[in-house]
Amino acid sequence: MKTRNIMIVGVGGQGTLIASRILGGIATTAGYDVKVSEVHGMAQRGGSVVTFVRYGDEVAEPIVEPGCADVLIAFERLEAKRYAHYLKPDGVLILNDVRIDPMPVVIGAAEYPEGIVEEIEKDHTVYKADATAIAMELGNPRCFNVVILGMAARHMDYAVEDWYKVIERTVKPKTIEINKKAFDAGYALAE
Amino acid sequence: MGEKKLMLGNEAIARGLYEAGVKVSSAYPGTPSTEISEYLVQYKDDVYCEWAPNEKVAAEVAFGASVAGVRSFAAMKMVGFNVAADPMYSAAYAGVGRGMVLTVADDPGLYSSQNEQDTRAVCRAAQIPVLEPSDSQEAKDMTKLAYEISEKYDKPVVIRTTTRLAHSQGLVELLSREEVEDKPYEKNIAKNVMLPANAIRRHVIVEDMMEKLAKDACDMPELNKMEIRDTKVGFITSGIPYLYVREAMPEASTLKLGMVHPLPMDLIREFAEKVDRVIVFEELMPVIEEQVKAAGIECDGKNIFTKLGEYSANMIRTNLLGQELKADPAAGIPNRPPILCPGCPHRSTFWVLKKLKLHVAGDIGCYTLGAVAPLSTIETCLCMGSSISSLHGMGKAKGADYLKNWVCVIGDSTFMHTGVNSLMNMVYNQSTGTVIILDNRITGMTGHQDNPATGKTLMGDTVSAIDFEKFCHGIGIENVFTVNAYDQAAMTETIKREVKEEHLSVIVAKAPCALIPEARTKKKCVALPDKCIHCGACTKPGCPALSRKADGSIAIDPTQCNGCGLCRQLCKFGAIEEVE
Structure with a gap:
């Protein structure tokens, strides 16, 4: 299989690492070669973070180059804009449609851009939802990341059962049930 | 298998x-x-x-x-x-x-x-x-x-x-x-x-x-691998850059070095003879390239690729193959720099230092972010432990009066790392000045590791924690004060008093990192819109849990707030209260 390139972008502390672990896990289950590249350290303190997941018969580099992503999963709108140029022409954006102001915007040194989604929709298919609100309804706002993964799962090649198994292996035991529900909610959204 | x-x-x-x-x-x-x-x-x-x-x-x-x-x-x-x-x-x-x-x-x-x-x-x-x-x-x-x-x-x-x-x-x-x-x-x-x-x-x-x-x-073929494919170009490379070569030019020959010092120069010579053109592809310094050239082997390297930052497969496509890549980032996107977390005790200490208009010699840790807007208080930072020695140097250069406008800040783990040597130097060489230990009970930036002052080891044992007050007394410092980092009034009073004194003092600004279990409380701060006059004073230290609504009033995100109370202390109108 030709290598598939997935990216997860967001704000440090949003749970991009767990999401990338689940994505990496699902690709391993399918027997592919997998590489995942993460950001730790300074950038996790509320900064812009990006994770690359690549799977296929044989994967060389661990990063996704601009213009090469099949699926861009963005946990926040501004971060979607920052990394939209990584998408292939037929690449898909899965967006948690929320706004988190970065510090330059908070202190008035910069303005949060308007019309981000409309701009990206000119060139790419966009699936969006306020996953944070959905997760809040489910009872744990932090599991919005798995809601988004549920949406992204529609654009990947694995059975729901396999996703469940990986979620069980990856998240804290106490949160398995709510994360499965979150996944279902996202999966249903992308129908 | x-x-x-x-x-x-x-x-x-x-x-x-x-x-x-x-x-x-x-x-x-x-x-x-x-x-x-x-x-x-x-x-x-x-x-x-x-x-x-x-x-x-x-x-x-x-x-x-x-x-x-x-x-x-x-x-x-x-x-x-x-x-x-x-x-x-x-x-x-x-x-x-x-x-x-x-x-x-x-x-x-x-x-x-x-x-x-x-x-x-x-x-x-x-x-x-x-x-x-x-x-x-x-x-x-x-x-x-x-x-x-x-x-x-x-x-x-x-x-x-x-x-x-x-x-x-x-x-x-x-x-x-x-x-x-x-x-x-x-x-x-x-x-x-x-x-x-x-x-x-x-x-x-x-x-x-x-x-x-x-x-x-x-x-040693398990380390140094010669892979001859097309012989027009041969890359000498190692580590992650090898993967970029494989991605961008899978047809090119490679000499993949698993041992990068000392270099297997005879093998490199053999490889160079087999290909028409040798390119050394290595991140950062031309360590391999310079040695290859010194051995009389012609090669390209830093004339094509930078000494700065990370490499990528696209760098080969553009710099070497002259391909134009149509994937430009959107212009005018606000940066999202890392910031101190919601409820971080360092923010509270920095806010006092900012209000007192003090210059601050800084050190390595999360709190280096005290140099970033809106706090913008840290003015120097070199390496682990350097804050205390820098402050000492300033005092020796300009005298005790000069130090009345300066303090230094250092984290608990960084203090244990090399700060202790610098503090002993201040004692020995009779410095005045105010040293603030930002004691958040953990090594924070790297993701919460224990250190000699936390009382726990990597193996999970509970041990006696080094007590900063006792330590400072032990090396001869009389003026040591432990203050709750979140207490704006007490912190202001202590720092204001100590910087004026012509003696060496240590202030331990103590409160656990907002992310560790020790810091977890059920407390939250909530905004009371009826009392809020929209002045924005509470938002000035840049806590990410706070934002302004369209009408100018304050919203506090309950999922981010840990009830540290800094915003409540900054509100003169009682428009923020703490709830359990």
Whole structure:
């Protein structure tokens, strides 16, 4: 299989690492070669973070180059804009449609851009939802990341059962049930 | 075939250490090396693991364990290797008992560091062999090979990683642990005591051994792989950059170096003869390129590719193949720099310093973010421990009056690391000045590791914690005050009073990091819109939990707020209250 390139972008502390672990896990289950590249350290303190997941018969580099992503999963709108140029022409954006102001915007040194989604929709298919609100309804706002993964799962090649198994292996035991529900909610959204 | 598992580069190194039969490991946390120890401690029944107060200590612990006859290990980031350089330059002369290996993690692209130094250059100066893996499987395999090389050539060996390798996951085949017998200790003063008379003889051996290793490395196909494909272009490369070559030009020939010091120059010469054009593709300094050129082999390298930052496959496509890539980032996007977390106790201390208009000498940790807007208080920061010594230097340059406008800040772990030396210097050389220890009860930036002041060890033992007040009293400082970092009034009063005094004082600004269990409360701050006059005073310190609504009133995100109470203290109108 030709290598598939997935990216997860967001704000440090949003749970991009767990999401990338689940994505990496699902690709391993399918027997592919997998590489995942993460950001730790300074950038996790509320900064812009990006994770690359690549799977296929044989994967060389661990990063996704601009213009090469099949699926861009963005946990926040501004971060979607920052990394939209990584998408292939037929690449898909899965967006948690929320706004988190970065510090330059908070202190008035910069303005949060308007019309981000409309701009990206000119060139790419966009699936969006306020996953944070959905997760809040489910009872744990932090599991919005798995809601988004549920949406992204529609654009990947694995059975729901396999996703469940990986979620069980990856998240804290106490949160398995709510994360499965979150996944279902996202999966249903992308129908 | 063993079981295959997706592992971070750092996790794979930890697994390699376990499989290699390592028995002692010491490290100081530093991104991107930290997780090695955190993964290694899962094998604590077989491997003793510790956090040392600094990298010099860690390297010396590893040396001692090696002399005593077991395989030993130390991990650090590249700037930490400078701290460990003193023992390591001499350990290169003394050699090892059982194998001794260090992982040193470089950070091209500066994801979490204060410079972009290249460990290969340091190891070249210190005559220490360096291995460089390209992925997680190699990280594990080379860790094991490093011990064989260490023992065969009587040398400590460095495994150089980069952020991209350390924090990338790849599939790794798990094997079982090799039980390595302890080597009986032999008294050997001529080898293990670096007196000049001994060192002068050891230096001869060092040079001979490195020459022998360089020759032998030409026939180590498990490390140095010549892959001849199309012969128009041949890349000499190593580590992660090898993968970029494979991605961008899979048809090109490669000489993939697993050993980057000493270089297998005869093999390099053989490769150069087989291809029409040689290109050295290495991140950061032209360490390989300069040596290849010095050996009389024509090659390209830094004339095409930069000395700055991380490489990529696209860099080959653009700089070498002249392809135009149609993937430009959107213009005018506001940056999202890292910031102090919601409820961070450092924010509270910095707010006092800002209000008092004091100059601040800073140090390495989360709190270096005190240099970033809107706090913008830290004015100097070099390296671990430098805040205290810099403040002392300022005082000696300009006198005690000058220091009334300055303080320095240093974290608890950084103080333990090297700050203690600088503080002893202030005592000894009769400095005045105010030293603030930002005591958040943990090593924060690297992801919450214990240190000598937390009372817990990496192995999970509860031990006596070093008490900063007692420590400072013990070295002769009389004026030591512990203040709750969140208490604006008490902190303001204490700092204001102490900076005016012409004596040395230490203020311990104490409150646990907002992210650790110790800090968890059920408290939240809530805004009362009826009382809010929309002045925005509470938002000025830049807590990410606070935002302004369209009408100018304040919203506090309950999922982010930890009820630290800083905003409540800043509101003069009682428009913020704490609730349980």
